[in-house]
Structures are given as structure tokens and as C-alpha cells.
Amino acid sequence: MPEGPASSTLPRRQLGRYLRDWRIQAGLTIAEAAKLMEWGASTLQRLEKGNADRIRTIDVQELCRIYGIPAEIADGLKGLAQQAAVKSWWHSYGDLIPENFDVYVGLEASAQQLSCYQSELVPGLLQTSEY
Numbered sequence: 001m002p003e004g005p006a007s008s009t010l011p012r013r014q015l016g017r018y019l020r021d022w023r024i025q026a027g028l029t030i031a032e033a034a035k036l037m038e039w040g041a042s043t044l045q046r047l048e049k050g051n052a053d054r055i056r057t058i059d060v061q062e063l064c065r066i067y068g069i070p071a072e073i074a075d076g077l078k079g080l081a082q083q084a085a086v087k088s089w090w091h092s093y094g095d096l097i098p099e100n101f102d103v104y105v106g107l108e109a110s111a112q113q114l115s116c117y118q119s120e121l122v123p124g125l126l127q128t129s130e131y
Contacts, residue, residue, distance in 0.1 A: 011083035013050035015060070018077055020048040022067040036066050055081045 023033050034044040037059070046052045047059075060081045064074035116123060 009050065011080045012052065012055065015055065015077060015080040015084060016048040016050040016052075018080070019060075019063055019067075022064075022069050023048075026067040028067070033063070033066065037062060055084050057081045 023030070026033075028036075030044050030048070031041045034041045037044065043052075047055065057078045060078050061074065063069075064077060069077070
């Protein structure tokens with residue numbers, strides 16, 4: 001893949017969303033939370049948007065402590081951080097997949113259901129000789 005993080009998109013985005021929600025619930029701004037982490041505000045913002053180059057579980061643990069996140073939820077967030085570092089199947093095809101398309105491939109890989117509607121065509125799986 002060209003530039004950017006070579007890790008799974010969905011766990012990074014989920015982790016960022018949860019951390020942002022907990023930060024807001026704790027009543028902290030990005031600048032305040034970043035200062036407590038001794039980071040720049042842009043570093044925390046990248047983490048919350050799912051665009052961080054590298055996610056360390058120790059950083060997630062410290063953010064959980066700062067935000068007052070219960071231990072069982074913190075363990076889940078650390079698990080998301082570990083999943084974010086795992087390369088998925090499409091990373092080996094990085095030269096064929098356009099930049100920023102990994103979001104869609106990551107969502108597809110995590111999907112549990114596919115819904116398709118075409119008013120003019122019966123999908124191949126539904127075509128039977130009786131039909």
C-alpha cells in the first residue's frame with residue numbers, strides 16, 4: 001500500500017470513537033487530554049480519528065486511567081489496540097488497492113450480512129431451474 005498505516009482499519013476507527021466518547025464524558029478537551037499524555041493535540045486527534053500510525057496498548061491503558069474508564073471496558077479497548085496492529089489479507093495486495101480504499105475493504109471483511117436490492121435482476125444465487 002502507498003503511505004499510511006498498514007493495519008486493520010475497523011479496530012483503529014472503533015478504538016478512536018470509543019476513546020473520543022470517553023474523553024468527552026470525562027469533560028476533557030483534546031488539548032487537555034493530550035497535555036496529560038505529554039502528546040501534541042494532533043497526535044490524540046489522529047488516534048481518535050483512527051489515523052494513528054502506531055497504537056501502543058500502554059498508551060491506551062494510560063488514556064483509560066485518565067478518562068476513568070472501568071477496567072473491563074479498558075481491557076476491551078486494549079484488545080482493539082492489539083487488533084489494530086494486525087495486518088489483514090488485503091495488505092499483501094497493497095500495490096493493487098488504491099490509497100484510502102482500505103476503509104471499505106476493512107468494513108467488508110468485518111461485515112456479517114450483505115443486503116442487495118436490484119429491481120430488474122434476480123441475483124445468481126436465487127436463480128433456480130424452477131424459477
